[in-house]
Amino acid sequence: MRIAGIQISANADMDRTIERAAEMAGLAAEKGAKIICYPELFLTPWFPLKEEKTFFPLAENVTGKRFGRIREISRAAEAVVIIPFFETRNGSYYNSAAVIDHGELLGVYRKVHLPNIPLYREQFYFSPGDTGFPVFETSQGKIGIQICWDNLFPEGSRILALKGAEIIFAPTAASQQTHSLWEHAISANAFANNVFIFRVNRVGREDGLSFYGRSFCAGPWGEMVSELAGGKEAIVLADIDPKERAEALETWGFLKNRRPGEYGELVK
Numbered sequence: 001m002r003i004a005g006i007q008i009s010a011n012a013d014m015d016r017t018i019e020r021a022a023e024m025a026g027l028a029a030e031k032g033a034k035i036i037c038y039p040e041l042f043l044t045p046w047f048p049l050k051e052e053k054t055f056f057p058l059a060e061n062v063t064g065k066r067f068g069r070i071r072e073i074s075r076a077a078e079a080v081v082i083i084p085f086f087e088t089r090n091g092s093y094y095n096s097a098a099v100i101d102h103g104e105l106l107g108v109y110r111k112v113h114l115p116n117i118p119l120y121r122e123q124f125y126f127s128p129g130d131t132g133f134p135v136f137e138t139s140q141g142k143i144g145i146q147i148c149w150d151n152l153f154p155e156g157s158r159i160l161a162l163k164g165a166e167i168i169f170a171p172t173a174a175s176q177q178t179h180s181l182w183e184h185a186i187s188a189n190a191f192a193n194n195v196f197i198f199r200v201n202r203v204g205r206e207d208g209l210s211f212y213g214r215s216f217c218a219g220p221w222g223e224m225v226s227e228l229a230g231g232k233e234a235i236v237l238a239d240i241d242p243k244e245r246a247e248a249l250e251t252w253g254f255l256k257n258r259r260p261g262e263y264g265e266l267v268k
Contacts (some may be wrong), residue, residue, distance in 0.1 A: 001140060003167065004033035005215045005236040007229055009204030010045050014058075017043055018066060022073045028235050029077035034140045037082040039202040039211075040148050040173040041095065044086055046206050051124040059088035062098055062105060075103030080138045084147060084171040086125075095126045097145045097171060099136045106136050111147040112156060119175070119209060122149075133159045141166045141242065148172040151182075151199075154189055155266070161193035161255060166242055170199045179214045191222030194248040194255070196240050198226075203233055220248035 006024045011017040021038060028036050041048075043066075047055040060066055067083075074081040080101045087096035087108065095111040110129030114122040133156050135142050144160030144167075151157070151170050160168055168189075174182055182199060190197040197218045202211035217226040217238035226238035249255060 001034055002032040002237055002239050003035040003198060004028040005198050005200035006036060006038050007203045007213045007215050007234045008038060008042055009233055010042055012045055014043050018069055024235060025073050025077045029079055031237060033079060033237065035080040036077065037169045037171060037198060037200045038084055039200050040084045040171040041086055042084060042202060046173060046209060048122050048125055049119045049207060049209055051121050059086045059093055061088055062108060071100055071103045074100040078102060080140050082169050092127045093125055094129060095122060095147060097147060101138045106138065107134060109134055109145040111150055113149045113153050115149050135160060135163045135165045144168045146170050151185055151189060157189045157193050161195050165195060166245055167196040170197055172199055172201045173211060174201050175209050175211050177212060179212060187218045187222045190218035190220060192254060194220040194245055194252060196220060198238060203231055220245045
């Protein structure tokens with residue numbers, strides 16, 4: 001199966017960004033992509049770099065008009081599309097990702113781990129996710145999502161693997177040339193859980209902050225199974241074979257040889 005990560009630059013005009021996303025999804029579909037993922041919060045400029053209440057109106061609801069257009073993108077591409085976005089729901093705000101399968105909304109994952117560091121003041125804007133770690137049963141298999149900082153807390157990836165996720169999509173918004181750190185973290189999670197993990201990063205310079213792209217897909221043996229993208233807008237393709245995951249699971253036995261009774265200290 002072919003899957004795609006789309007590196008795309010944000011535009012101050014959200015509707016223009018959506019149309020650019022539609023164009024790139026069409027190109028990915030022409031190349032055979034059956035699952036398409038975009039970067040973290042790609043519909044908006046990177047507002048969490050500072051704390052300002054004026055950015056809250058940027059939030060969207062999955063029942064809104066713009067998501068109607070996004071469903072059309074998935075339907076036209078005949079693909080599963082993962083849309084990271086700034087979500088408002090019942091008076092709360094989340095850093096979220098919607099999963100849309102051939103135009104049908106399967107559900108939303110909300111980021112659990114929120115940084116509060118320079119240029120990433122996410123705790124000011126978002127509540128911690130309330131969805132747990134769902135596995136979405138799509139027409140193309142079982143997938144999970146871990147948004148940016150989530151990937152640095154390996155418990156989430158382990159839960160998704162135990163629940164049967166075959167691919168974890170990791171939309172990110174990383175800057176300051178931290179690629180080597182992310183490559184190590186993503187590859188280690190992929191190997192430790194014998195899953196495919198597709199890291200899809202932002203690109204472009206925004207308000208002095210440079211997002212470097214370099215998206216890639218890691219395989220269940222921890223190896224890279226796609227080309228490593230550069231720092232410009234791009235469609236990154238990965239051809240994956242579920243048999244590789246089955247072989248890795250059988251060879252290493254990480255999941256079946258766990259000893260949960262010994263791990264109680266993790267949740268104290």
